[in-house]
Amino acid sequence: MRRSQMLLPTLREDPKDAEIASHILMMRAGIIRKLDAGLYTFLPLGHRVLLKVINIIREEMNRAGAQELLPPILIPASLWRESGRYDIMGKEMMRLQDRHENDMVLGPTHEEVFTHIVRENVQSYRDLPLNLYQINTKFRDEIRPRYGVMRCREFIMKDAYSFDIDEAGLEKNYQAMREAYRRIFARCGLEVVPVQADTGNMGGSNSEEFMVPSSVGEETIIHCRSCGYVANVERAESKREFSSSSKSMLPLEEIATPNVRTIEELVAFLKVSVDRFIKSLVYKTDKGFVLVLIRGDFMVNETKLKHVLECVELEQASEEEVLQITGAPIGFVSPVNLKQKIKIVADESIPFMRNAISGANKKDYHLKNINPERDFVWDVVADIHEVVEGEKCPTCGEVLRSYKGIEVGHIFKLGYKYTEAMNVRVLDKNGQSITPIMGCYGIGVGRTIASVIEQNHDENGIIWPMSIAPFHGIIVPVNMSDSRTVEAAEKLYQQLSRRFEILLDDRDERPGVKFKDADLIGIPIRITIGKSFAEEQKVELKLRRLEEKHLVPLEEVEKVFEEWYEKEMAPYLL
Amino acid sequence: MRRSQMLLPTLREDPKDAEIASHILMMRAGIIRKLDAGLYTFLPLGHRVLLKVINIIREEMNRAGAQELLPPILIPASLWRESGRYDIMGKEMMRLQDRHENDMVLGPTHEEVFTHIVRENVQSYRDLPLNLYQINTKFRDEIRPRYGVMRCREFIMKDAYSFDIDEAGLEKNYQAMREAYRRIFARCGLEVVPVQADTGNMGGSNSEEFMVPSSVGEETIIHCRSCGYVANVERAESKREFSSSSKSMLPLEEIATPNVRTIEELVAFLKVSVDRFIKSLVYKTDKGFVLVLIRGDFMVNETKLKHVLECVELEQASEEEVLQITGAPIGFVSPVNLKQKIKIVADESIPFMRNAISGANKKDYHLKNINPERDFVWDVVADIHEVVEGEKCPTCGEVLRSYKGIEVGHIFKLGYKYTEAMNVRVLDKNGQSITPIMGCYGIGVGRTIASVIEQNHDENGIIWPMSIAPFHGIIVPVNMSDSRTVEAAEKLYQQLSRRFEILLDDRDERPGVKFKDADLIGIPIRITIGKSFAEEQKVELKLRRLEEKHLVPLEEVEKVFEEWYEKEMAPYLL
Numbered sequence A, B: 001m002r003r004s005q006m007l008l009p010t011l012r013e014d015p016k017d018a019e020i021a022s023h024i025l026m027m028r029a030g031i032i033r034k035l036d037a038g039l040y041t042f043l044p045l046g047h048r049v050l051l052k053v054i055n056i057i058r059e060e061m062n063r064a065g066a067q068e069l070l071p072p073i074l075i076p077a078s079l080w081r082e083s084g085r086y087d088i089m090g091k092e093m094m095r096l097q098d099r100h101e102n103d104m105v106l107g108p109t110h111e112e113v114f115t116h117i118v119r120e121n122v123q124s125y126r127d128l129p130l131n132l133y134q135i136n137t138k139f140r141d142e143i144r145p146r147y148g149v150m151r152c153r154e155f156i157m158k159d160a161y162s163f164d165i166d167e168a169g170l171e172k173n174y175q176a177m178r179e180a181y182r183r184i185f186a187r188c189g190l191e192v193v194p195v196q197a198d199t200g201n202m203g204g205s206n207s208e209e210f211m212v213p214s215s216v217g218e219e220t221i222i223h224c225r226s227c228g229y230v231a232n233v234e235r236a237e238s239k240r241e242f243s244s245s246s247k248s249m250l251p252l253e254e255i256a257t258p259n260v261r262t263i264e265e266l267v268a269f270l271k272v273s274v275d276r277f278i279k280s281l282v283y284k285t286d287k288g289f290v291l292v293l294i295r296g297d298f299m300v301n302e303t304k305l306k307h308v309l310e311c312v313e314l315e316q317a318s319e320e321e322v323l324q325i326t327g328a329p330i331g332f333v334s335p336v337n338l339k340q341k342i343k344i345v346a347d348e349s350i351p352f353m354r355n356a357i358s359g360a361n362k363k364d365y366h367l368k369n370i371n372p373e374r375d376f377v378w379d380v381v382a383d384i385h386e387v388v389e390g391e392k393c394p395t396c397g398e399v400l401r402s403y404k405g406i407e408v409g410h411i412f413k414l415g416y417k418y419t420e421a422m423n424v425r426v427l428d429k430n431g432q433s434i435t436p437i438m439g440c441y442g443i444g445v446g447r448t449i450a451s452v453i454e455q456n457h458d459e460n461g462i463i464w465p466m467s468i469a470p471f472h473g474i475i476v477p478v479n480m481s482d483s484r485t486v487e488a489a490e491k492l493y494q495q496l497s498r499r500f501e502i503l504l505d506d507r508d509e510r511p512g513v514k515f516k517d518a519d520l521i522g523i524p525i526r527i528t529i530g531k532s533f534a535e536e537q538k539v540e541l542k543l544r545r546l547e548e549k550h551l552v553p554l555e556e557v558e559k560v561f562e563e564w565y566e567k568e569m570a571p572y573l574l
Helices: A019-026 A044-063 A077-083 A111-120 A167-187 A263-270 A302-309 A317-326 A417-422 A445-455 A481-496 A511-521 A531-536 A554-571 B020-029 B044-063 B077-085 B111-121 B165-187 B263-270 B302-309 B319-326 B415-421 B444-454 B483-497 B509-519 B531-536 B556-573
Strands: A034-037 A039-042 A074-076 A094-097 A104-105 A130-139 A154-164 A193-196 A206-213 A219-224 A229-233 A252-257 A278-285 A288-295 A314-316 A343-347 A357-359 A367-371 A381-382 A400-415 A437-444 A473-477 A500-503 A525-529 A538-543 A549-553 B032-036 B039-042 B074-076 B092-095 B104-107 B130-139 B154-164 B193-196 B206-213 B219-224 B231-232 B253-256 B278-285 B286-295 B314-315 B343-347 B356-359 B365-370 B380-382 B398-417 B435-445 B473-477 B502-505 B525-529 B539-545 B550-552
Touching: A019 A445, A034 B074, A034 B111, A039 A044, A039 B074, A044 A167, A044 A445, A044 B206, A074 A077, A074 B032, A077 A104, A077 A111, A077 A417, A077 B398, A094 A357, A094 A445, A104 B206, A111 A130, A111 A154, A111 A219, A111 A417, A111 A437, A111 B032, A111 B314, A130 A167, A130 B130, A154 A167, A167 A206, A167 A437, A193 A538, A206 A445, A206 B343, A206 B539, A229 A481, A229 B111, A278 A317, A278 B032, A288 A317, A288 B444, A302 A343, A302 A381, A302 B111, A357 B130, A400 A417, A400 B165, A417 A437, A473 A511, A481 A500, A481 A531, A481 A554, A481 B302, A481 B314, A481 B444, A531 A538, A538 A554, B020 B111, B020 B302, B020 B444, B039 B263, B039 B398, B044 B130, B044 B154, B044 B165, B044 B444, B077 B104, B077 B111, B077 B365, B077 B415, B111 B130, B111 B154, B111 B253, B111 B435, B154 B165, B154 B444, B165 B193, B165 B206, B206 B219, B206 B444, B253 B550, B278 B319, B286 B319, B302 B314, B302 B343, B302 B380, B343 B365, B398 B415, B415 B435, B435 B444, B473 B483, B473 B509, B483 B525, B483 B556, B525 B556, B531 B539, B539 B556, B550 B556
Parallel strands: A193 A229, A288 A343, A343 A381, A473 A500, A473 A525, B193 B231, B286 B343, B343 B380, B473 B502, B473 B525
Antiparallel strands: A034 A039, A074 A104, A094 A104, A130 A154, A154 A437, A193 A206, A206 A400, A219 A229, A219 A400, A252 A367, A278 A288, A278 A314, A357 A367, A400 A437, A525 A538, A538 A549, B032 B039, B074 B104, B092 B104, B130 B154, B154 B435, B193 B206, B206 B398, B219 B231, B219 B398, B253 B365, B278 B286, B278 B314, B356 B365, B398 B435, B525 B539, B539 B550
């Protein structure tokens, strides 16, 4: 492609609303442009990368035995009502009515549609297993779209859904996808870590996220260097040992704590260590209000809490609601002497506490010497705490670390949730009607590309892995007014384009502009036709990722280019 | 691919709601499935065809110098308000509000978005010409979706938009697209005719549709065999010669015509030839009511009428409205003595009429001896008639024919409509700010596939052109319980799959079922391993499109297959 003919608007300055490297560079390198909040266009340079990533995904999915199809994006609400998710999905799911006032949905995910397709077209165990996928546009009306294509409202996703007659079959499909994902990300030049994950409102039991370790990631990963345990903080566990106290129970005592509300303030005010406090938090859920208790040095993990409560919506209650239920404002709540009786969920840490401190359900007062069981009882005790760095590994007991990550893929064992809700039945070998078991497997395509840039850039721009680079090489004729330079560039362009994807920077721009742009857009191999060409018929070859420059006689360029290309491509050919 | 592992649900019976061959066969061959009215899933077999057609389109668009990008499907209404189309598009455009109650649109076409992208990223004549395209999902809420993917509500379209600094540039882009379309359809094995077309509410001046002649087409094409003139009836013209009558004008005369309303009834009742009547029709438009006059033997072409009136909405007025305006019910309307004064549009045929007959604006009465100019005047005279078979060619005067066609592509010279409305400015060579000129170019991908089937099928099923066939060959082992047959099939499958796309029908089904299915899904080359194999180690090769069968020794199959493949592919390699 000739640069002069390409829509490739590079920017010298960082755009104002871009915060992270990939977003900044995708804007600056003319890869994407914003149309509206969370809505981006892939410009021609970006589209070339998009097609390559899609192609890698398609090849590996097919290799793993999955079959591609293309269902509609627009889905009748009836299917979502059947699964029970129409009301659960909330505002993130985009909804509309058609001209006949039928409720429709823009698919944020496609469990219902694929389950329906299988229900309509599969009768017997002989038709299974199936692993069906699409590479298609999805819509999620994120409340705060950000970071460019990392978290946007319209995006391309590969999502696959497997159907098996039994758990052994599902396990096989799940492992095949796990391996396919490993290959896909490796071929894209992306380092990922499969991490144990929560299953969210997808339902199901077994799930891993493919995480790109990155300081700009929105996920927190808990990791044990010793045994390799790794999990999303949403579902991470730790080894917690609590022992019963031998101290005797002291009588309850009310203490005045005027305007002292937070644990930090209390620790400072009462000069008592933080693990002596009981945090008492009122939550509002779709199943009613609940009082949640946890030791002062722990934080509540709301994902775990949701599972314990089997609820969908969960948020901290408002000041008013707390006042009504407990009789006290936030900060002075206690499980002792609640005004209204509500469900109490206690973290595992609670039963072992002795002579603890919490609110008094009375403004500006706390209670000392609270003793669980003596002074209050709970309805449920469970692990609802959020694991933090420094806790002990649940597997081996060594110290846990945490780091941030970007979720680029997700594999799930969904179980029978959708096939049961939507009444999918097939005949097994014995002619018995059974319900198939499902898995689902997703990859965010745009987010994968952004993550590659997060991992592969320097202060000058992107450094594309050869496998997904928009062009393999870029030819930079330094002096466009020198006819011999132009001629040589043109000849090389013709020659190399026969087998490689080449960008010819034929613009009449200063060399500095051309070099800056070449670095910014990150083409793996740069061929410069400059001073050495005039002097000794040599052109300069340089890898974007290395500093070193090589002078090569014009007639040898093709051979050297091919060698370099193969060497650069090798790591991504699995 | 092994048939036993593929989601390929063929149907023995024609589905009830399918009327035309392509819809019936796409359902029966397991190519598509309906999700909801006008919403279809491409199943794996169909998806393979889809990818091949998309690939051909992409190759030819790139070859013609167009650049692919991918804008969002979801578009802020503000862009549509800028162009002035937000209110015009009506219910066919799907609309929704996002969580912040912003009005959004699901793109039915993308002029606004591409114009916006160019406005934001192009500054100078040096950045032009550009021809930008997408292959993306579109939404149009058709009032009556039908014929499967022929007319549906969600569909894949290739749409391109060109931007040039002047008309000469546009002409070049337009011709490049015209040639690309010729190549695309030829490579897909589709015979098309470029037909002069109306420009609809797209605006613009010059436009051609690529039509597939077909009895199930929804478009009518007017054609001259002699000079090659060909146009969509919406814009077709004819040579009409009207001469002034030498007859003297007779006095107006009211005649009783009780319950005689239609032209046919009048002709029978008054025993006067049809061309003596003036049809007087009241239309309701977004610019008010209008009385339309046309000679009794002509029909009104509402597309032409819309252009004359420069209106968007147009429909015949209701009985009540007609009564109010004319004083008479429908059937007795006349331009003479209208109750209310409204705009009158007369077809070119009207001024030449002498002593004509029309209504009397009075129930059960008509007027004889109406003479234009003497008895009424008009506001506009124009060609608003619909050309029919038998009229004279506007170019050469020979007899025009008509036939039905399916529109699969459309190329337009849009002119300045969008660039002006959306204020796109670039600097020309002299540093002057100018407005670029646009073209737009669309192909319906699903409709192209359906049209290929309309042109390529027999009573047994589809006959795919090699270029877009889902598989190149199908291997049918007749007796799956014969281990030597199975072994030979497997060996051939492995051998041929190295270079070709092969479907192995490894199901344990009766031979009749397998042959019927092979014909139905229309794979170009069939390899049968049957009786001749057991007897003399020969397998049978047969082209789907021919009756002839060839017995080939097992070891020669690959060579023969390759020869056949190349021969079958040749017509589509341009």
